[in-house]
Amino acid sequence: MVATASSSKISKIVNARLLLDHKIVQDSYLWFQDGKIIHPQNLFFDQHRDADEIIDAKGALVVPGYLDIQINGGYGIDFADNEGSLEKIQDDINTVAKGLLQYGCTAFCPTVVSSAPEVYNKVLPLLNKRKGDAKKGSEILGAHIEGPFISHEKKGAHNQAIFRTGKNGICEFDEAYGPELMKGSEAVSIITVAPEIEGVIDVIPELAKRDICVSIGHSAATISEAETAVTKGATLITHLFNAMLPFHHRDPGMIGVLGAVDLPVPEDPLRHPAASNTSPYRNKPDPRPFYGLIVDGVHVHPNSVRIAYYAHPKGCVLVTDALSALGLPRGVYSLGGRDVEVDDNGAAYIKGTNTLAGSTITIDQSVRNFRNFTKCTMVEAIEAATLHPAQVLGISDRKGTLNPGGDADLLFLNDDLEIQRVFVYGEEVELHKNK
Amino acid sequence: MRLIIREDYDEVSSYVANYVKERINQFQPSAERPFVLGLPTGSSPIGTYKKLVELYKAGELSFGHVVTFNMDEYVGLPRDHPESYHSFMWNHLFKHVDIKPENVHILDGNAPDLDEECKKFEAEIARVGGIELFLGGIGPDGHIAFNEPGSSLTSRTRVKTLAYETIIANARFFDGDVSKVPKLALTVGVATVMDAREVCITITGAHKSIALAKCIEEGVNHMWTVSAIQMHPKGLVVCDEDATLELHVKTVKYFKSIEHVHHSLIGAENLSLQGGVKQLRVPAPNTARPATPLNGPYE
Numbered sequence: 001m002v003a004t005a006s007s008s009k010i011s012k013i014v015n016a017r018l019l020l021d022h023k024i025v026q027d028s029y030l031w032f033q034d035g036k037i038i039h040p041q042n043l044f045f046d047q048h049r050d051a052d053e054i055i056d057a058k059g060a061l062v063v064p065g066y067l068d069i070q071i072n073g074g075y076g077i078d079f080a081d082n083e084g085s086l087e088k089i090q091d092d093i094n095t096v097a098k099g100l101l102q103y104g105c106t107a108f109c110p111t112v113v114s115s116a117p118e119v120y121n122k123v124l125p126l127l128n129k130r131k132g133d134a135k136k137g138s139e140i141l142g143a144h145i146e147g148p149f150i151s152h153e154k155k156g157a158h159n160q161a162i163f164r165t166g167k168n169g170i171c172e173f174d175e176a177y178g179p180e181l182m183k184g185s186e187a188v189s190i191i192t193v194a195p196e197i198e199g200v201i202d203v204i205p206e207l208a209k210r211d212i213c214v215s216i217g218h219s220a221a222t223i224s225e226a227e228t229a230v231t232k233g234a235t236l237i238t239h240l241f242n243a244m245l246p247f248h249h250r251d252p253g254m255i256g257v258l259g260a261v262d263l264p265v266p267e268d269p270l271r272h273p274a275a276s277n278t279s280p281y282r283n284k285p286d287p288r289p290f291y292g293l294i295v296d297g298v299h300v301h302p303n304s305v306r307i308a309y310y311a312h313p314k315g316c317v318l319v320t321d322a323l324s325a326l327g328l329p330r331g332v333y334s335l336g337g338r339d340v341e342v343d344d345n346g347a348a349y350i351k352g353t354n355t356l357a358g359s360t361i362t363i364d365q366s367v368r369n370f371r372n373f374t375k376c377t378m379v380e381a382i383e384a385a386t387l388h389p390a391q392v393l394g395i396s397d398r399k400g401t402l403n404p405g406g407d408a409d410l411l412f413l414n415d416d417l418e419i420q421r422v423f424v425y426g427e428e429v430e431l432h433k434n435k
Numbered sequence: 436m437r438l439i440i441r442e443d444y445d446e447v448s449s450y451v452a453n454y455v456k457e458r459i460n461q462f463q464p465s466a467e468r469p470f471v472l473g474l475p476t477g478s479s480p481i482g483t484y485k486k487l488v489e490l491y492k493a494g495e496l497s498f499g500h501v502v503t504f505n506m507d508e509y510v511g512l513p514r515d516h517p518e519s520y521h522s523f524m525w526n527h528l529f530k531h532v533d534i535k536p537e538n539v540h541i542l543d544g545n546a547p548d549l550d551e552e553c554k555k556f557e558a559e560i561a562r563v564g565g566i567e568l569f570l571g572g573i574g575p576d577g578h579i580a581f582n583e584p585g586s587s588l589t590s591r592t593r594v595k596t597l598a599y600e601t602i603i604a605n606a607r608f609f610d611g612d613v614s615k616v617p618k619l620a621l622t623v624g625v626a627t628v629m630d631a632r633e634v635c636i637t638i639t640g641a642h643k644s645i646a647l648a649k650c651i652e653e654g655v656n657h658m659w660t661v662s663a664i665q666m667h668p669k670g671l672v673v674c675d676e677d678a679t680l681e682l683h684v685k686t687v688k689y690f691k692s693i694e695h696v697h698h699s700l701i702g703a704e705n706l707s708l709q710g711g712v713k714q715l716r717v718p719a720p721n722t723a724r725p726a727t728p729l730n731g732p733y734e
Binding site: 027029039040041042044045046047048049050 | 488514515521522525529530531535536537539541
C-alpha cells in the first residue's frame with residue numbers, strides 16, 4: 001500500500017481497459033503520483049486527496065510499458081561498437097533509448113555481443129542501470145552480455161576469435177568483462193553462456209549470486225547439459241530455437257528444456273515463471289526457465305512459436321534481438337564489427353551468407369505478431385513483453401505490471417495493439433506520427 | 436410509510452438509484468447547502484451504487500455537493516483491509532464519482548477513543564444540519580446497520596458487540612476464520628437513522644421476507660429494529676416480489692393499490708417525489724407513461 005504524504009499531483013486515468021492481475025478490467029481506474037502507480041484509497045480518506053488531473057483514455061487498453069531484454073541497438077547504432085569517444089558512445093546510447101520509446105519499449109537491456117575485454121571496459125559502464133525519462137529515453141535495466149563464453153558451433157553473428165572458456169572459474173569471467181561484472185545486476189542484468197563450455201556450469205551459481213540472470217544460448221548443449229545448467233541456476237534460454245541444436249527426439253537439446261517439467265521445483269518464485277496449465281504444480285512456480293523468442297516470423301517459424309508457447313506459456317519472453325538496422329531501411333549495417341545485410345523483409349544476414357544476425361523488428365510489432373501467430377489472448381501477448389521479462393530480471397514489483405508501487409510506465413493501445421500513447425514515470429512521451 | 440414493490444433486485448436498485456438522483460437534483464445542492472446522504476454497506480446496496488455510478492457517468496447526477504455519512508465500520512480492522520467498509524465504499528462508489536474527500540464521513544474503527552469518535556460523528560451530522568435521506572438495507576433478522584435484535588430503538592452512534600451469528604456469517608469474508616472477524620463495530624443507532632428527514636430501506640430476496648413482514652406488519656419492536664420505520668414520517672421501503680413472500684395478500688394489495696391510484700387516477704404530475712399529493716388537477720387526456728421506473732404505473 002502506497003500512502004505517502006507527498007503533496008505532488010495525483011493523476012487518474014479514466015475510461016481505460018486496464019490490465020490488472022492477468023485480466024482486462026473495465027470499471028477501474030489507474031492513479032499515479034511522483035512517477036509511481038499508487039493505491040489512492042488511503043490518501044482519499046486520510047488526507048482528503050483526490051485526483052488533480054484526469055486523463056481520459058477514451059476506451060484504450062492501458063497496459064504496462066514493454067520491456068525488451070535483448071536488443072543490440074538501432075538507428076545505425078550498435079551497443080558493442082566501441083569506436084569513437086565516450087561522449088559519442090553515450091550519445092548513441094541515448095539516441096537508441098529515446099527511439100525505443102516510440103515503440104512502447106519503456107525499459108530495455110542493451111545487448112552486447114561477444115567482445116574483447118577492452119570493449120567491455122569501455123562500453124559496459126555506460127550501460128549501467130538508468131532511470132527512464134519521457135524526454136531522455138527508455139530505462140536501461142543493465143546490460144545483457146552475450147558471449148564470449150559461447151560455442152564455436154553456434155556462433156551466430158559473433159566473432160569467434162574472441163570466444164573463451166571458463167576453465168579458471170569466475171576469475172575468467174571477471175577477466176573477460178572487467179570490473180563491471182563485480183557490480184552485479186547494477187551493470188549486467190543478463191549473461192548468455194553456453195553450458196557445455198568448460199568451466200561454465202560451475203560459474204552459473206556464482207553469477208546468480210551477483211543477482212545476474214544466467215541465460216543459456218549460443219550453445220550446442222545436449223538436453224542433459226542444458227538441464228544441469230537450469231538446476232545450477234540458469235533461468236532463461238536466449239532466443240529459443242536460434243543458435244542451438246535443432247530438436248532431435250532422442251536428444252532434444254536445449255529446446256527439450258521446454259518439456260522439462262520434472263526439474264526440481266524452485267523454492268522461491270523470484271525469477272521463475274508462474275504456474276501454467278502445463279506446469280507440474282498449480283500452486284508452485286514452474287521449474288522450467290523463461291525463454292526468449294524472436295517473433296519476426298523469420299527467426300522462428302510461426303509454428304515453432306506456437307509449439308513453444310503451448311508447451312510453456314508462462315515462460316515466454318518476447319525479445320526483438322534487434323540490431324543497428326532497427327528503424328532504418330534495407331542496406332548494410334554493423335553488428336559487433338561485422339557487416340550485416342538487411343533485406344526487404346527486415347531480416348538481417350551476415351553479409352554474403354544465410355546466417356541470421358538479428359532482427360529489425362520492434363517490440364510492439366512482436367507483441368502483435370505473437371498474438372496473430374498463437375491466437376493467444378491480448379493479456380497473454382502483452383504479458384510476454386511486460387510481466388515475463390520483468391520476472392526474468394526479478395523486478396516485477398516495479399516493472400511489467402500496473403500494481404500499486406510500480407513505476408508508471410504505461411502504454412495506451414487500441415484493439416489491434418497499436419501504440420496510441422506512452423508514459424514513462426507518469427510523463428507522457430511525444431510520439432512521432434510516422435515512425 | 437410507503438412500500439414500493441418491484442419485480443427483482445435489479446429493478447429495486449434502479450428505483451432507489453433514480454430516487455436518490457431525483458432527490459439530489461430536486462434539492463439543487465450547493466456548497467453552502469449540500470445534500471446530506473446516509474449510506475449503507477453490504478450486499479443490498481451494491482446494485483444501487485452501480486446504478487448511481489452509471490447515472491454519474493451519464494452526466495445525470497453529481498456528487499460535488501453531496502455530504503455522506505456511513506452507517507458503520509468494524510473496530511480494529513485496518514482502513515485499507517479489503518473487507519473494511521472504507522474499502523467497500525471506495526470500491527463501490529467513491530472512486531467512481533466526483534465526491535469530495537472532505538465530504539465523506541465514515542466512522543474510524545481505529546480511533547484511539549471509540550466513544551469520542553461516535554460522539555464526534557453525531558456532532559458532525561448535527562453540524563451539517565442532519566441527514567436529508569438515509570439509505571439502508573437490512574439483515575434477515577431485521578437489523579439495520581449493526582443494530583442487531585434487541586438494540587434500543589432510541590440508540591445513537593456507539594460501539595457495538597457483534598452477535599455471534601453475525602461473526603459466523605461474516606467469517607466467509609475473512610478466509611472462513613472466525614478468529615479473524617472483528618468482534619466490535621462502530622454503528623449509528625436506530626434513532627440516528629430515524630432522525631433523518633427521510634429513510635429509504637431496501638429489502639430484497641426471499642430470505643428477507645420474514646424480516647419484511649415483521650418490520651411492517653407487526654408492532655414496533657426492538658427485536659426487529661427496522662420496524663422503527665413505522666414511526667417515521669417519511670419512511671420508504673423498496674422491496675422485490677420475493678421479499679413479499681411472507682406478507683399478507685392484503686398488505687401487498689394495499690400498497691400496490693396506493694401506487695396504482697397515484698399513477699392512474701391522481702396522475703404523476705400531481706404527486707411530489709416523496710409520495711405526497713401536491714394538488715389535484717384533472718389529468719390530461721393522454722396520460723403518457725413516464726419513462727423512468729420511478730413514476731411508472733404499477734403493472
